[in-house]
Amino acid sequence: MINFIWAEDNEHHIGYKGKLPWYLPNDLKFFKKTTLNKVVVMGRNTFESFPGxxxxxxxxxxxRKTDLVETDTLKIVHSIPELNNLLETYSEDIFIIGGATLFSELYVNVNRLYQTKINNTFDGDVVMIPIDYTHWKLIETIPGIIDEKNVYDHEFRIYDKK
Ligand SMILES: NC(=O)c1ccc[n+]([C@@H]2O[C@H](COP(=O)([O-])OP(=O)(O)OC[C@H]3O[C@@H](n4cnc5c(N)ncnc54)[C@H](OP(=O)(O)O)[C@@H]3O)[C@@H](O)[C@H]2O)c1
Structure with a gap:
């Protein structure tokens, strides 16, 4: 199963200056819980947005560059065909975790969407690709809990391809 997982605001922003536009620890927890022990696929910019x-x-x-060094848990691929060949070797669920370039290139392959919708507008310079939701069935909505550390109204939405 190939999944997308991302968070977006009301303007579909997903990134700003190489990072997330917001701080929302509930979303980071949801991301971790959903992707743990799975395979995560990301573009170079998203990889560099993480501490490791x-x-x-x-x-x-x-x-496309050759400077990244592979380890047991870090695999580097240089093209979509090379990625697709590698993905065939895994039985685990695959999570495409961004950014916009990857979502655009891999949209044809995806079966399930995990979207965190943040009901707010932030400065952003990377925007989620347009998705025609008439091709998707909303199967679950989980309200996000607002508290002193999670100040933005948000919900987690899961869609399956129709
Ligand atoms: N809100 C969210 O859920 C979310 C999720 C993910 C990311 N983000 C944010 O989005 C931003 C990054 O997104 P982005 O769209 O700028 O970049 P990205 O998709 O993370 O990375 C783009 C890079 O990936 C490599 N790449 C992409 N397609 C390739 C292909 N077919 N073959 C070989 N290499 C390929 C290239 O790296 P090289 O330049 O090394 O060749 C390219 O420059 C950051 O601000 C990040 O924080 C947000």
């Missing part, structure tokens, strides 16, 4: 490898997950990074 995402632990307890196979990390696959797409880059």
């Amino acid at each position: 490898l995402l632990p307890n997950r196979i990390n696959i990074v797409l880059s």
Whole structure:
């Protein structure tokens, strides 16, 4: 199963200056719980937005450059065909975790969407790809809990391809 997982605001912003536009620890927890022990696939920019490898997950990074060094849990691929060949070797669920470039290139392959909708507008310079939701069935909505650390109204939505 190939999944997308991302968070967006009311303007579909997903990134700003190489990072997330917001701080919402509930979303980070949801992301961790959902992707733990799975395979995560990301573009080079998203990889560089993290302090390091995402632990307890196979990390696959797409880059056209050759400077990244592979380890047991970090796989580097240089093209979509190379990525698709590698993904065939895993039985675990695959999570495409961004950014916009990856979502655009891999949209044809995806079966399930995990969208965190943040009901607010932030400065952003990377926007989620347009998605025609008439092709998707909303199967679950989980309200986000607002508290002193999670100040933005948000909900987690899961869609399956119709
Ligand atoms: N809100 C969210 O859920 C979310 C999720 C993910 C990311 N983000 C944010 O989004 C931003 C990054 O997104 P982005 O769209 O700028 O970048 P990105 O998709 O993370 O990475 C783009 C890079 O990936 C590599 N790449 C992409 N397609 C490739 C292909 N077919 N073959 C080989 N390499 C390929 C290239 O790296 P090289 O330049 O090394 O060749 C390219 O420059 C950051 O602000 C991040 O924080 C937000």
